[in-house]
Structures are given as structure tokens and as C-alpha cells.
Amino acid sequence: MEEILEIIDLTEEGLGVGKKEKRVYFVSGDVTVGDVVKVKVTSEKRGVILGEALEILTNSPYRDVPRCPHFGYCGGCSLQNLDYEQQLVLKKTKVYNIMKKIGRIDAPINSVLPNFAFYRYRQKVHFTFGSSQNKLAIGYFDRKNNWFPVTDCLIADKSLVEVAHYVTEILDAFKLKAYFNDAGVLRHLVVRKSSTTGEIQVVITAVKLNFNVKEIAAKILLNPEIQSLTFHENPKKTREVFGKGTAVTFGTRYITEELLGISYRLTPLSFFQINPVQAEKIYRIALDYLDLGKTDMVFDGYSGVGSLTLPAARIAASVVGVEEIRDAVEVAKTNAKLNGIANVNFFAGKVEEKLPWLLKKGYRFNKIILDPPREGVKKEVLEEIIKLNPERIVYVSCNPATQARDLKILAETGYYPVEITPVDMFSQTMHVENVVLLKKK
Numbered sequence: 001m002e003e004i005l006e007i008i009d010l011t012e013e014g015l016g017v018g019k020k021e022k023r024v025y026f027v028s029g030d031v032t033v034g035d036v037v038k039v040k041v042t043s044e045k046r047g048v049i050l051g052e053a054l055e056i057l058t059n060s061p062y063r064d065v066p067r068c069p070h071f072g073y074c075g076g077c078s079l080q081n082l083d084y085e086q087q088l089v090l091k092k093t094k095v096y097n098i099m100k101k102i103g104r105i106d107a108p109i110n111s112v113l114p115n116f117a118f119y120r121y122r123q124k125v126h127f128t129f130g131s132s133q134n135k136l137a138i139g140y141f142d143r144k145n146n147w148f149p150v151t152d153c154l155i156a157d158k159s160l161v162e163v164a165h166y167v168t169e170i171l172d173a174f175k176l177k178a179y180f181n182d183a184g185v186l187r188h189l190v191v192r193k194s195s196t197t198g199e200i201q202v203v204i205t206a207v208k209l210n211f212n213v214k215e216i217a218a219k220i221l222l223n224p225e226i227q228s229l230t231f232h233e234n235p236k237k238t239r240e241v242f243g244k245g246t247a248v249t250f251g252t253r254y255i256t257e258e259l260l261g262i263s264y265r266l267t268p269l270s271f272f273q274i275n276p277v278q279a280e281k282i283y284r285i286a287l288d289y290l291d292l293g294k295t296d297m298v299f300d301g302y303s304g305v306g307s308l309t310l311p312a313a314r315i316a317a318s319v320v321g322v323e324e325i326r327d328a329v330e331v332a333k334t335n336a337k338l339n340g341i342a343n344v345n346f347f348a349g350k351v352e353e354k355l356p357w358l359l360k361k362g363y364r365f366n367k368i369i370l371d372p373p374r375e376g377v378k379k380e381v382l383e384e385i386i387k388l389n390p391e392r393i394v395y396v397s398c399n400p401a402t403q404a405r406d407l408k409i410l411a412e413t414g415y416y417p418v419e420i421t422p423v424d425m426f427s428q429t430m431h432v433e434n435v436v437l438l439k440k441k
């Protein structure tokens with residue numbers, strides 16, 4: 001069966017969405033918002049209709065020329081064929097719809113803050129090792145979840161891709177094979193760059209470190225850009241990059257990044273925003289929403305290496321950060337010392353366990369920062385926060401769907417979103433970072 005459809009939206013996975021007579025179609029192929037497309041319906045199961053674009057009958061006025069050689073099948077970017085201004089419009093509509101549908105929230109949503117470098121903005125890339133033409137190669141997963149070799153990644157800083165190829169060639173010369181599709185040991189390659197110092201950090205993960213890491217490291221470190229190199233053993237049979245296995249580091253253990261005038265040491269396994277320019281904007285908005293003064297006692301849940309904790313501590317009376325990765329907590333403490341910030345305390349553990357523990361110990365907070373991973377905040381954490389009766393809550397999220405779910409719980413107890421600002425951290429993809437201020441009515 002064939003249909004003629006106008007594409008009115010895009011899914012996270014890059015499928016075009018079309019509607020006809022109250023039926024919703026999900027269309028694969030090089031389609032974008034505004035295209036009128038002839039579609040071949042390929043399956044219909046429980047009301048989900050999938051189709052393939054056969055022909056674009058009218059090109060969208062918002063079409064742009066994709067720049068990446070892997071566009072169309074790469075699972076990473078799905079918006080490269082859409083004009084950047086329209087990407088921002090699409091993201092604002094996405095946040096609005098999610099907030100309304102999942103959160104039942106009607107708060108004002110500001111325009112999405114643009115990312116002026118909407119290509120080559122990533123300062124961290126993560127490749128999976130595989131093999132191509134009988135050689136070790138770096139790759140990503142496509143929209144059907146199949147691995148493919150990557151020559152370039154247009155949203156990543158160019159030097160990160162170059163370093164990734166350089167490291168892969170050395171590993172290949174040592175006859176190492178990919179675990180993923182070649183029954184070898186190598187799993188992932190993570191390359192991160194400091195936007196302030198230009199230092200590069202490389203992490204190679206393997207199921208077993210049963211090869212001569214010392215000799216390989218000596219070769220890799222001949223590249224003067226690479227300051228920090230870690231081999232990390234992760235025997236877990238999942239696609240997770242880092243596990244609990246051992247790590248061996250050569251060169252320095254950290255690279256240094258600077259945001260809002262504060263320096264951060266970034267260790268191999270600790271989280272840091274991949275787009276420092278946009279991260280700074282997010283932190284500025286979060287601090288502005290917190291409206292900090294000299295008497296404020298702040299709780300920063302999911303604090304990473306302290307990138308919101310430390311700027312908040314510069315203004316507030318005290319800030320407590322809780323983060324589950326012990327290594328990140330150690331680095332956060334060092335970061336506080338290095339920057340001469342003494343009114344902070346960092347605790348290692350899960351927020352859901354550490355927050356009740358802190359309250360039992362007598363800690364009190366009147367302002368709350370939440371910056372959780374994609375899964376959002378556990379209900380019991382929200383309940384503890386409500387009991388604290390804070391003046392303001394600032395919730396930063398890279399997943400508006402779980403954020404809207406959590407905002408609904410907070411709204412039911414009287415904390416309403418006062419202002420919502422989406423920020424474009426991940427141009428060319430459907431992802432959006434969202435900062436929300438909540439206050440009691």
C-alpha cells in the first residue's frame with residue numbers, strides 16, 4: 001500500500017512522522033519536516049504503521065544539505081538535512097509537547113538557546129571497535145543497531161577523530177582485534193579534549209588487558225596532543241563502556257578544563273558535559289534561577305566533578321554535592337581545593353541513599369539542584385526534597401520525558417515550574433537539554 005504524506009515531526013530515531021485520517025505513520029529514509037513524500041507502508045502492528053519513503057514529491061522549504069559522509073544511516077545525527085533554525089523550533093515543540101502530555105505542565109518555555117558551532121562541537125567522542133577490510137576500525141551503530149566503520153564524525157572536534165584513527169592504527173599494528181565482531185579483546189575508544197588547554201585524554205576499554213599495554217602506550221604517547229591514556233578492563237558482557245575492572249594510566253591521570261572561571265580536573269571515567277560552550281550557558285541559567293545569596297544552603301544532587309557545585313559555592317553559604325562515582329567525588333574535592341573553594345562537601349553514593357542520610361545527620365538545604373542521568377530522579381528522592389520545603393528547585397535534564405514525569409510529581413505537592421529554558425547542546429540530533437526553575441505557589 002502507498003500513501004502520500006506530509007512529514008510533520010521527527011522521532012528521536014530520525015523517522016519522519018506523518019498523519020492521515022487520525023492514523024500516524026513512521027517513515028524511514030532521507031525525509032525531514034515539511035517534505036511531502038510518497039510512502040510505501042511496510043508494516044502495521046497494533047496501530048504502529050511503518051513505511052519507507054519512495055519519493056519526495058515536494059521538498060521541504062527547510063531542507064539543508066547534510067555534511068556528514070555517514071548521514072542517513074548513522075544512529076547519531078538525524079537532523080542534518082534540516083535547517084538549523086528549524087531544528088531549534090522542532091526542539092522547542094518537542095519540549096512543549098512532552099511537558100504537556102507527560103507532565104501536564106503549561107509553564108512558559110523560552111526559545112531554545114542556540115549552539116553557534118552546530119557542527120564540530122563535541123569535545124568527547126565514544127567509538128566502538130570493530131573490523132573493516134580485515135583491519136581494526138572505529139565505528140558507531142546505525143539506525144538498525146548494526147555496527148559500521150566511521151571515517152569522520154562531523155559533530156566532533158576534528159582532532160578527536162584524527163586521534164581516534166591514530167590510536168586505532170597503532171592497536172592494529174599490534175595485531176589486536178575487536179571484541180565486538182572479531183572475537184578479540186578491544187571494546188571501546190573514548191577520546192576527550194579540553195576546550196581550554198587542548199589536552200587530549202584517551203581511554204581504551206578491553207574485556208581483558210592481556211596485551212602489552214606498556215609498549216603500546218609508549219607508541220601512542222608519541223603524539224604530543226595526548227596527555228592522558230588509560231587502558232580500562234571491562235569484562236561485563238553488555239555494551240556499557242566502563243565497568244568495575246582495573247585501569248592502567250600512562251601520562252597524566254587527568255586533563256584540565258575551565259568553565260565559568262573555575263578549573264576542573266577530568267579523570268578518565270568521570271562525567272563532564274561534552275559541549276563546554278553550551279554547558280556554560282546551562283550553568284549560568286541554573287545559577288540565575290537559584291538566585292543565590294550569602295545565606296543559602298544548597299544541595300547539588302548528581303554533582304559529577306562539581307561543575308555546578310563549585311560555581312554555586314562561590315555565592316552561597318555552603319553547598320553539598322552527592323555523586324555515585326567515587327572517582328568523580330575525589331576529583332570534585334581536588335577541584336574545590338585547587339580553586340580555593342572551602343564551603344563545599346562532596347559525598348560518594350547514590351542520591352536516594354545519601355540524601356536521607358544527610359538529613360538524619362542534621363544537614364538542611366533551602367535550595368536544590370538536580371542534574372540526574374537520563375533515567376531522571378527516583379520518586380523517594382523527590383519525596384525527601386518536598387519534605388525539606390526548599391525555596392527553589394532547579395532541575396537540569398538531558399531527557400525531557402523523565403524530567404516531565406518528575407515535574408508532575410513535584411507539581412502535585414505544590415512545586416510548579418516557573419520557567420523552562422531548553423538549550424541546544426546536541427545540534428543535528430533530536431536531543432535537548434532542559435533547565436527548569438520550580439517554586440512553591
Ligand SMILES: C[S@@+](CC[C@H](N)C(=O)[O-])C[C@H]1O[C@@H](n2cnc3c(N)ncnc32)[C@H](O)[C@@H]1O
Pocket residue numbers: 271272273301302303304305306307308322323324325328349350351352371372373
Ligand atoms: C548528567 S550528569 C551531571 C553531572 C554534573 N552536574 C555536570 O553537569 O557535570 C549526572 C551524574 O549523576 C551521576 N549519577 C547517576 N546516578 C546517580 C545516583 N543514583 N546517585 C548519585 N549520582 C548519580 C552520574 O555519575 C553523573 O556524574
